[in-house]
Amino acid sequence: MYESTLKRVFGYDTFRPGQHEIIHSVVEGQDVLAVMPTGAGKSLTFQLPSYIKNGGLTVIVSPLLSLIEDQMLHIRERGERGVARLTSMESAEEKQEIINHLKRYRFLYLSPEQLAVPYVTRALSNVKIQMLVIDEAHCISQWGHEFRPEYARLGELRKQIGSPQCMAVTATAPESVKQDIVEKLALFSPEQFVHSANRPEIRLMVERLEKEKKLERLKELVRDVPKPAVVYTATRREAEALAFELDDALFYHGGMSTEDRRLVQSQFLRNEVSVMVCTSAFGMGVNKDNVRSVIHFQIPATVEAYMQEIGRAGRDGEPAFAVLLYADGDERIQQFLIDGQYPKDEDIRLAYFERENGTSVSQLSRILRMNEEDPKFLLLKQMLSERSLQEALDWVKERRRDRYRQLGQMMDYALIRTCRRDYLLRYFSESAIDQEECCDQCGAIEFPETTRIVRKNVTEWRIRLTQIFSFE
Amino acid sequence: MVHLADGVLLLAIKRLNGERSERSLFHVLNGKRSATTLQDAFFYELEPVFGQFPQTTYAYESLLKGLEKRGWLNRKQFKLTEAGDMLASPEAVEDLFNRLGGERRDFNATTWKRLSLFVQTFMSKEHERTFYPVQADRPAEQWVKRLLQLDRDWKVLMQSFHHEIEIALEKIGDPYATAVVYRFTGAFETGLTYEQIASLLDVDAETARLYFLAGWNELLIALPEDAKLRGFTYGLSTERMTYSARESYELFLKGYSFQQVQSQRRLRTSTIEDHVVEMAMYLDIFPLDQFVPAEEIVTIERLRHPNSWALKPIFEEMGNVSYFQIRLVFARLKRGETFV
Secondary structure (H helix, E strand, O other): OOHHHHHHHHOOOOOOOOHHHHHHHHHOOOOEEEEOOOOOOHHHHHHHHHHHHOOOEEEEEOOOHHHHHHHHHHHHHOOOOOEEEEOOOOOHHHHHHHHHOHHHOOEEEEOHHHHOOHHHHHHHHOOOEEEEEEOOHHHHOOOOOOOOHHHHHHHHHHHHOOOOOEEEEEOOOOHHHHHHHHHHOOOOOOEEEEOOOOOOOEEEEEEEOOHHHHHHHHHHHHHHOOOOEEEEOOOHHHHHHHHHHOOOEEEEOOOOOHHHHHHHHHHHHOOOOOEEEEOOOOOOOOOOOOOOEEEEOOOOOOHHHHHHHHOOOOOOOOOEEEEEEEOOOOHHHHHHHHHHHOOOHHHHHHHHHHHHOOOOHHHHHHHOOOOOOOHHHHHHHHHHHHOOHHHHHHHHHHHHHHHHHHHHHHHHHHHOOOOHHHHHHHHOOOOOOOOOOOEOOOOOOOOOOOOOOOOOOOOOHHHHHHHHOOOO | OOOHHHHHHHHHHHHHOOOOOHHHHHHHHHOOOOHHHHHHHHHOOOHHHOOOOOOOHHHHHHHHHHHHHOOOEEOOOOEEOHHHHHHHOOHHHHHHHHOOOHHHOOHHHHHHHHHHHHHHHHHHHHOOOOOOOOOOOHHHHHHHHHHHHOOOOHHHHHHHHHHHHHHHHHHHOOOHHHHHHOOOOOOOOOOOOHHHHHHHHOOOHHHHHHHHHHHHHHHHHHOOOOOHHHHHHOOOOOOOOOHHHHHHHHHHHOOOOHHHHHHHHOOOHHHHHHHHHHHHHHOOOOOHHHOOOHHHHHHHHHHOOOOOOOOHHHHHHHOOOOHHHHHHHHHHHHOOOOOO
């Protein structure tokens, strides 16, 4: 019954599985919690109802600039002009201009920080909001793998803008996280839609080997697996080093300039380069549906992160491969990264002591030798305003223990000798599924023959220039 | 392995002559528009690298650590070691250094953003290809959008652009030409990252980036006055003087005295002084004697050590002139004037 809108606005003939039901609930005015794997068409489920109801502004809260940018690009691509964003990228004047003309827009994207800015909240409380969408809603939960303190206030902010209908969407959420989302956002008897986390087209493999052999094995794998392929690693430096070792590979990480990042993404999207070596910064918002293989050179920190990262493979529904390389002790990198995300006990004590003696926040960052933008420092600042010293120490300890526990669950995935798919599904409270071509524990997995793509040789600059300016 | 780009940074340190701090260079590399940094860039001939190495404190710290570890830099004095000096000396290093274009401030970078985004947008539309914009820069986006709304024969213009770029790059030659051309993105060809260009040219990525900066700078200089490409520099200036100093300058031109400028603009004395120093640094003609008595000018010139732009020794020796006055005289001396 929404097909005509689907065709008219989005140009598709049919819905993907699950979309129709969600849209129906949204149109009926229900609060909704939707757990859908990446690539299942989440954004359509909150965009389409706007065209059916035309009941005001749809406000979308999203944690990452790159995600916002990407979604806006897609919306504009189909000719919709009524979309705006409020993020740290806009100047004060641009923001004011948007705020002054909220009625012009159908979709407004913003970061949780921006929603909390008093004049933004106030302006939003004065316009008709059809729906508030919380993207990546798992960030609200301390049990989730990407807890973001900025998300904690969303429930209260929702009230302040007049408690509009609310939809929370996320790609992955175990039971505890789902409960947390419903509670924190004060969703009113929400309809819950949970897609299976299973990705039947992805074959799961783990290879255990010695540390010294990993690079050599990676080179073989990259040669043999079907491409395009993504190689995930833990650090920027390693991403650069691996890309250097591999054929036809580029690296991608958050430390690059915007222009270079754009160039790399564009080359990968257009199949001009076949292997991308990256940190977890890559992928968020990259819509490439023919990725055939995802290789992890380092174990990720959580099962959710792993699911999300391998979920970039096989979005077109064709067979794809996920390979995790694991050597004993690999988890130490993740432990190190986890430790680095929380302030040390002695720093917490020092901060509380200094604060009590009237040290200002900016002086504090110097005393602790932390950058004011350092997430660790931001966390510390938040703790200072909300918790006692003992509470802060306990909180950090508990958080760290949680993260270690989650890492342990990821290691179990690498170490088990039973069906890997089974393990993943159980993690998300789903029951086991029998399928052919499942994982390396259920049967041997073979890569199909790949044709080697031969890259064009370097052309002389005059020829390249002519190609760029060619109308042929 | 020593790269040309290492040499360029070493040369920057060398030019500071041990007279300025690590922090001073950091601000020059990041292009901070403060009086002190502008003066550092001017006096120590760091204009070409001004703003051409934007980086975080953290990256800068590890850069210096690296240079020290390799035995090229004495961090205590912020001077090069003998080994470092050798690497900063080749003509190729100096040549690349001087071509980087930092003295043109944002002019080069903004023009590049506009042109590269325009070429990508226009060619993609022409070939009906969806594209992922190579620039994420709002002003450039809006500029290109407005440009495309103009009623022009774009196809013919594109051919002129192509031709003009080719002729300019012929003059400049490789490796610069390759570095510039391969950064362009068309409808079917995505531009290369600096790493990729580096492997074409068999250098490191940072050197490839500098080749691009130098090549693009030279290209803009090589364009004839009536080049169609000059349209992409519309509204941009290569002026080094800051906007605020320019406002003071215009008041001076109207015949205002120092005090009148100051009360009109409601700025501190030291700020107006900084503006006057900018004028002394950047203007072809400057009435030095209005600010410093003639005999003091001569004394300052006589007292200056030929290789040094340090103010303090002169300030202490003379006692009757201010730092402001010494700066003004220095600025004119630096420009090649002489009063003796």
